[in-house]
Amino acid sequence: MGPTRAQFIQYAPAALALASVTAGPWSALAAAAAGAGAWAAGVSAPALRSLIACGITASGCGIAAHQILTTGMNPLFALGLAVPAGAAALAHHRNTGAGLSVLPATTAAGQSSQAQVITAWWTEFISGPTQTEGRKLIQPGAVLAHLSLDAGDEHASFSGIITVPQGQQVRVKAADIASVYQIPISQVEMGDPKHYAPNALPVTVHLKRAPELPEQPGITAGAPTTPEDLWAAHVAVPDGAMPGTTLTLTRYDGPLDWEGIATRDRKAIGTVNLQALAGNLDLETIQIALAPTDKPSQMGVRVMREHALMHGTMLSHVVDELAMDSRGYVRLGTYIDTRAALVPLAQPGSGARHLYLVGGSRSGKSGILEQILLSAHRSRIGVILASPQAGTIAGAHLAAYCGDGLDEAMGALRLAYALMLDREARYRSPAFPFTDPLVLIVIDEAHMLLSVSSPYHAEAKAIVEQLTRRSLKRGIGVVLATQTPLAEDLGNSTVIRSQLLIGGGAVFLRCAKGQGSLVGVNAVEGAEGIDLSMIPSSWPGQYAKVADRDMSGLAAEASAGPEDGTFGLGYLLTPGSQAVQFRSLHLDVPPASLAGSQPPVAVEGCQAWQFREVITQTAVVDQRGKNLIGSLADLLTKTEQGPAPLPQPRAQTDPAGPAADGQELIKPRILELLREESIPMTAETIARKLGTTAKNVKPRLSELKKRNEITNENGLWRAA
Incomplete structure (x- = not known):
């Protein structure tokens, strides 16, 4: 069987080199014949050029050897001419090789190892020094340092650091390395020069890549995966x-x-x-x-695969952060990025702040309220607590006044409204800081008071609307908690929710299915798309334990850990921001145990507080249940427990009589009344005290206001 075409191309120049010593000029004919045969066999252009160059070198050596022998010189000189011919044959062999696979393998007989072969190729074509004349190196002096190999049955690669002398810059490119080792450029990985010194650059060369794994079922070719x-x-x-x-x-x-x-x-x-x-x-x-x-x-x-807040943050570990800081913030929990979740209870120099809390049963809402009571206690903030569902707040004794039960909770709302009226009468122009303490009105299960089905619906709705509108600048904040974000839980009042969100922040916890959506009519800016019913009641994997009857880790005597449920997990929203996922502090100890021996913060000894017992039993709306009493004096008159005798109403006369209700008679009487009482009054209250009707009083009030003799603020009239 004759030689193959590849063997002919590789070994023909070597035969020509040996024959050139004796054949003389006839070797040129043999080289020409070899080149013609290679061209006829369809050899690539680089191999053909190498073959012709090798043949010319061998021919030149043969002619010189023939001349030496014919002149009678020493035959050893003719034999020495075979050396350059052999070098040309070796260079041709390298140029036509198929890659590292044809290089000599490592043997125990002292032959070159694979690392030596890689280094030899690098030195020969990239860095030098080289013995091949006429070859231009890619970058002389760019040595491959710290060479390491990674070879297996399915892959082979090497890595190192291209190093040049100090003061120079690496100019070797991935395309240069790919051409030397005859591999695709995609198999050469070089470091970013911006991240390394100019004279050192790491490189990894994949001589042989492992075959790609077959596509996984369900993954379409070209589909996005990262x-x-x-x-x-x-x-x-x-x-x-x-x-x-x-x-x-x-x-x-x-x-x-x-x-x-x-x-x-x-x-x-x-x-x-x-x-x-x-x-x-x-x-x-x-x-x-x-x-x-x-x-x-x-x-x-x-x-997240496993939620970052699954193990919670213990209340006892951060108890020192519960007290209000200089900005008016207290810690409520931990954000998803482990930062402290802060909410404002006050704004120094401007008054108090509201908080809107939404959460269904077993969502952690009561725990947050207990934590707020503890924060208020440690910050020396007075608390009036309204809890329609009796016995649900463990830290209720930290409040200055607690209305526990439906009727008592309504009484707490009346007391809070009377306190606001009292402060409005004493602080006509809000000036901070108050000499009176900050006060929080905490309303738990507010839907039991505000919903249409509540017996106190009209009165509670009117009071809470006025509190959320007018109380902040008097140092009174409202913390209102309901089970759902539905409008029905707030008595269908858009005023209450909007004022709560504007005046502070909101906490959204898990709700029942179908009741936790914050889209549509329940839309809250900054919480678009959140459905609170999608918050699970337990962490992933807990359902499987129950289904498999797995009792591991469920010690009967051990206290429940944070990972046993998603209590307190939800979203915290502050004005002008996006709702961020957070979790409230885990109550590992009773809040009362952290309160210390200090008594509850007392509300100032004002008239509203002195007569709190009768105020809590007196409705603050008229007989129709709509119009609120507009001043503390009127409220105390209704309770018949006023601190001082109230002016007796003048005898009512015929409204149509000119002597009783003439324009010139009513105006002085209105001014006299407002100056004597020194408290703001509604038009109805003024009419009742003067023994006339509001229809006759209102036009006169407008005329007096035009003269700048009286003022009107939120429907309350007072002397200028």
Whole structure:
């Protein structure tokens, strides 16, 4: 069997080199014949050029050897001419080789190892020094240091650091290395020069890649699989949750455990529909947490396999952070990024703050209220507690006044309203700081008082609307808790919820299915798309334990741990921001045990507080149950427990008589009354005290106001 075409191309120049010593000029004919045969066999252009060069070298050596022998010189000189011919044959052999697979393998007989071969090729073609004349090196002096190999049955690669002398810069490119080792450029990985010294650059060369694994079932070729690809394909599209954004990963521990920053080019991202985002990423809403950054064009995104707040934060560990700081904030829990979750109870120099709390049964709402009572106690803030469902707040004794039960809770609301009227009478122009302490009105299960089915619906709704509107600048804040965000729980009053959200913040915990949506008529700015019913009652994996009758870790004597339920897990919303996932502090100890020996913070000894017993039993609306009593004096008159004799109403005369209700007679009497009482009054109260009708009084009040003799604020008239 004759030689193959590849063997002919590789070994023909060597035969020509040996024959040139004796054949003389005839070797040129043999070289020409070999080149013609190679061309006819369809050899590549580089191999053909190498073969011709080798043949010319061999021919030249043969002619010189023939001349030496014919002149009678020493034959050893003719034999020495075979050396350059052999070198040309070796160079041709290298140029036509198929790669490292044809290089000599490692043997015990002292032959070159694979590392030596790699280094030899690097030295020969890239760095030098080289013995091949006429070859131009890629970068002389660019040695390959710290060479390491990684070879197996399915792969082979080497890595090292390209190093040049100090003061020079590495100029070797990936394409240069690929051409030397005859591999695709995609198999050469070089470091970014911006991150390394100019004279040192790491490189990894994959001589042989492992075969790609077959596609997994269910994964379509070309479908996005990385978080960045999924984001670009589903979230950043025009109909996605965050159109026009790009995702930059900051941490990646798997497809269900990563963090990143979503960025929109020079445009604010705005509020994000969390439910839509979860749909785009094919996840549950509980697995996604958003964290606004300092830049409106960026939003932090976190995807979790195991929730970061599963193990909770113990109340006893952060008890020192419960007291109000100089900005008026207290710690309520922990954000998803482990930062402290703060809410304001006051704003120094401006008054108090509201808090809106939503949470169903077993969601942790009572625990947050107990924590607020403890924070108020440690911050020396007075508390009036209204708890329609008796016995639900363990820290109720920390309040200065507790209305426990439906009727008593309504009495607490009346007392809070009377306290606001009292402060309005004493602080006509709010001046801070108050000499009176800050006060929180805590209303638990507010739907039992405000819903249409409540016997106190009209009165409670009127009081809470006025408190949320007018109490902040008098140093009185409202903490209102309901079981759902539905409008019915607030007596169908849009005023109450809007004032609560504007005047402070909101906490949203788990609600019953179908009652936790914050979209539609229950929309809350900054919490778009959140469905509180999607917060699970237990962490992933707990249902499986119950189904499998797995009793491990359920010691009968051990106290419940934070991971036993999602108590206190929800969203915290502060004005002007996005709702952020957080979890309240875990009550590992009774809050009362952390209160110390200090007594409850007392409310100031004002008239409203002195007559609190009768005020809590007296309705503050008229007989129709609609119009509120507008002043503390009127309220005390109704209770018949006033601190001083009230002026007797003048005898009522015929409203139609000109002597009784003439214009010139009523105006002086109105001015006299307002100056004597020194408290604001409604038009109805003025009419009753003057023994006439409001129809006759209101036009006169308007005329006196035009003369700047009296003023009107929120329907309350007083002398200028």
